[in-house]
Amino acid sequence: MREAIGRLAVADEDRTGYERGEFGPGWIDADHDGCSTRAEVLLAEAVTEPTVTGRCTLSGGTWFSWYDEQTVTATDIDHVVPLAEAWDSGARLWSRDMRIAYANYLDDPRHLEVVSQRSNRQKADQDVAAWLPVPSARCRYLTYWVPIKLTWNLSVDQAELRALNALAADCPNPQITYTPVL
Template identity: 80%
Template sequence: MAETAQVRARIGKRWRRGGWLAAAALTLSTLAGTAPAHSAAPAQEVTLPLSQAIARLPVAVEDRTGYDRDREFGSGWTDEDRDGCNTRQEVLLAEAVTPPTVTGRCTLSGGSWYSWYDEQTVTATDIDHVVPLAEAWDSGAKFWTRDRRVAYANYLNDPRHLEAVSQRTNRQKADQDVAEWLPVESVRCRYLTYWVPIKLSWSLAVDTAELDALSALAADCPDSDITYTPVP
């Protein structure tokens, strides 16, 4: 489907970047033949229609007790592959419409980005967690280890997870879920096909208001296949 093609195109773009995704994809593709006998098998990719994916989401009451973004998810972007570019910079490089100039240890200047939340091309962006950190906490991340939460905050293995968007829309959205905030109408189906697989990949729950909103939105969207891979 068109949405799947868009995601795969972005995966290819990040592969050409030569950093984190190339290593991750190579590891996954060769793991079965090279891993020691005692290693766990890699998670299997799941593909199913959007309506079935929504039905698979666990439902639970959300609870923000104890949430502290910096303490629980880390106070800054990490540089997992130690190439000098942190998570924010990796996303900016991968999603640039006009590539920024890179100097020194990944200092970026210039460049432009297409903020699809509001269909604007911008030169100043925020990096949005499609499923916000506070929403993840409410939906089950409070029970994870801190290391897993930091990994969630910096996750680059799924190009749907982090988006370079206009500062205005990122700040309007804040930590709201789909029952509380949505991008412009023309891209809401796309937003849905990002939100749902992220929640499924990380085994995050939805509350009843969120589930109702997802179901109502999906009724106006193609019931196309979405793909996700559970994160171990």
């Protein structure tokens, strides 16, 4: 983990021109199986499986939001590294297609998480220097955040780097694996 943090590029963030729509129209059905990215994540992370009807319409089900240690029925899907944070950290230089791919990325289960609506709204578009999950989930959060940044070649600013290093000092030092997209 600590070595992986050291591989992150450090740069000032730039939110110039950011609009959520720069990451596409929302959830897509990349594999054309009738389920949107949102539905795919909900199905993968369900504690109690929802009922699936028609073209992947979900009802019922429960999920565990590890950000705040709550079992929930009303959920959000969180981009662990928020879209705005990705933009600030380099995604503004990507093609629209690459940003849509980022917003709907299912190849790494750490990228998108089912979380409570409350925790998702509290987090909003903040990075690890400004928001963290409950203390018992912080090391896990770190082991998701760092490989996502490395996978997508996203930079960190100085405040984010300080926060990552401080968090890592209080966490185990697991092996971090990732497959670069860029």
